[in-house]
Amino acid sequence: VKPDLAVRNIGVLATLAGPVPRTGDGMRDLGIVTDAALVSAEGRIVFAGPARDVPPDFEEPVHRLDAGGAAVLPGFVDAHTHLAFAGDRDDEIGERLAGATYQEIAARGGGIQKTVAATRLASRDELAAAVSRHLDAMLLCGTTTAEVKSGYGLDTESEIRSLEAIVQAAAAHPVGVVPTFLGAHDVPPEHRSAPKRYVDLVVHEMIPEVARRGLAAFADVFCEEGAFDVSASQRILEAAATHGLGRRVHADELSWTGGAELAAAVGARSADHLIHVSPAGLGALAASGCAATLCPSAAFYLRLGRWAPARTLIDAGVPLALATDVNPGGGLSPSMPFAMTIACFAMGLAVAEAISAATIGGAYSIDRQDDIGSLEVGKRADFIVLRSPRLLDLMRVGVPAIGHVVKDGRVVVREGRRA
Numbered sequence: 001v002k003p004d005l006a007v008r009n010i011g012v013l014a015t016l017a018g019p020v021p022r023t024g025d026g027m028r029d030l031g032i033v034t035d036a037a038l039v040s041a042e043g044r045i046v047f048a049g050p051a052r053d054v055p056p057d058f059e060e061p062v063h064r065l066d067a068g069g070a071a072v073l074p075g076f077v078d079a080h081t082h083l084a085f086a087g088d089r090d091d092e093i094g095e096r097l098a099g100a101t102y103q104e105i106a107a108r109g110g111g112i113q114k115t116v117a118a119t120r121l122a123s124r125d126e127l128a129a130a131v132s133r134h135l136d137a138m139l140l141c142g143t144t145t146a147e148v149k150s151g152y153g154l155d156t157e158s159e160i161r162s163l164e165a166i167v168q169a170a171a172a173h174p175v176g177v178v179p180t181f182l183g184a185h186d187v188p189p190e191h192r193s194a195p196k197r198y199v200d201l202v203v204h205e206m207i208p209e210v211a212r213r214g215l216a217a218f219a220d221v222f223c224e225e226g227a228f229d230v231s232a233s234q235r236i237l238e239a240a241a242t243h244g245l246g247r248r249v250h251a252d253e254l255s256w257t258g259g260a261e262l263a264a265a266v267g268a269r270s271a272d273h274l275i276h277v278s279p280a281g282l283g284a285l286a287a288s289g290c291a292a293t294l295c296p297s298a299a300f301y302l303r304l305g306r307w308a309p310a311r312t313l314i315d316a317g318v319p320l321a322l323a324t325d326v327n328p329g330g331g332l333s334p335s336m337p338f339a340m341t342i343a344c345f346a347m348g349l350a351v352a353e354a355i356s357a358a359t360i361g362g363a364y365s366i367d368r369q370d371d372i373g374s375l376e377v378g379k380r381a382d383f384i385v386l387r388s389p390r391l392l393d394l395m396r397v398g399v400p401a402i403g404h405v406v407k408d409g410r411v412v413v414r415e416g417r418r419a
C-alpha cells in the first residue's frame, strides 16, 4: 500500500496507545514518543513511533508534512454537542449575567422551548447548514469527531428532520459525526399538561422510527427535575435498548435526580454532566464501565457555581471524557482546549488527564475506541499538529496553539485555516 501521508520531525508524539478504557493513573500516560514520525495509508495509520523505526521498505508517500519539531496528538473527540438548532438565545446571556438561573429563564418561556419554536420552522437544509457551521468552528479547534444530538424538534417529524440534517451535514464535512436522538430533551408545550403522552410518543413512535431509518447510534434523555424523571427516563432508555440504540443520559446536572444510578442500571455508555452525582451513583458508574462525559464549559457559561467531581470520578476508576456541549443556551465555546483548560484549572485535572479525556476518553464515550482516539496502527489518521512541542500551549486560551489538523490522512486545517 502506498502511504498517502508521512509526518516527519515530530518533537513530541502523544500516541495515547494502550488499553481502553483508560482509567485512574493510566490517564496520565500519554504514550509519549520523542523524535517521532507518523505514516498513513488510505486514511489509516500504518506507522506511529520513533522516526528511526520507520520501515525502510515503505514506498514514497504522496504527501509529506514537516511538523517542525512540534507536538502531535490525536484529534479531539467531542462527545456531547447539540448542533441541530435554529435561531439564537443571545438575549438570555444578559439575563444570566444579571443573575437569572437556568430554571428561571426556562420558566419564562426561554431556554430549550425558545429554540424548539425556531427549529420547528427551519428546513432540513437550514439545519444542515447550521450543523456544518458549528462543525467548521470545532474543526479549527482540533475536533476531528463529534457526537451530535437532535432534541430541538420534539415532535416526530422535526426530530427526524433534525437527525437527517445532522447526517446530511456530516456527509459533506471532514469532522466525523456520531448522531444521537434526543427527543427526550424536554416536554414540548403541546404535551405539558400530560407529559406521559409525550413519553409514550417517544417510546412508541419516535424511537422505532429513528431506529428503522438508521438515523442515530444513541438515544439520550435529559433526566432532570422539570424534564424527565427517573422512571420516564428509564422507559425511554429501555425502548432505545430494545431498538438497538446505545444509551446516554444527561445526569445529575442541575440537581441530583439519580441519573447516574439509572445510566449504570440501563447499561448506558455514558452519563453526562454529573455535577450533583451522588456517592452511590459514582460507585454504580465505576462498577458498570459507563463513561462520565463532563462538560465544564457548560457549567462555566451557565454559571452553575460548581463543577462535576472529576478527581473523585478518576480516583473511583470511572472512564472520563470531556466535551464542549455546544448548544444555543450554555454552550458558547466550540473549543475542546477551552473545556480542557477549565477541567485542569477549575476542576483539578492534570494536563495529561485532560488530554486523555479529550481523545481516547471521548472515543470510549461514543463507543468508537477501536477506530479513533489514539494514534495506533490500524486506527484512523486523525491528529493535530501543534505549533510548538509544548502540550501545555493548549491551555493558553486565546493563543492559537493548533497548526494543522489531519482527518483520515488528509490535511484539512493548515496553519490554522481550512485547507
Ligand SMILES: [Zn+2]
Residues within 6 Å of the ligand: 080, 082, 250, 325
Ligand atoms: Zn447536553
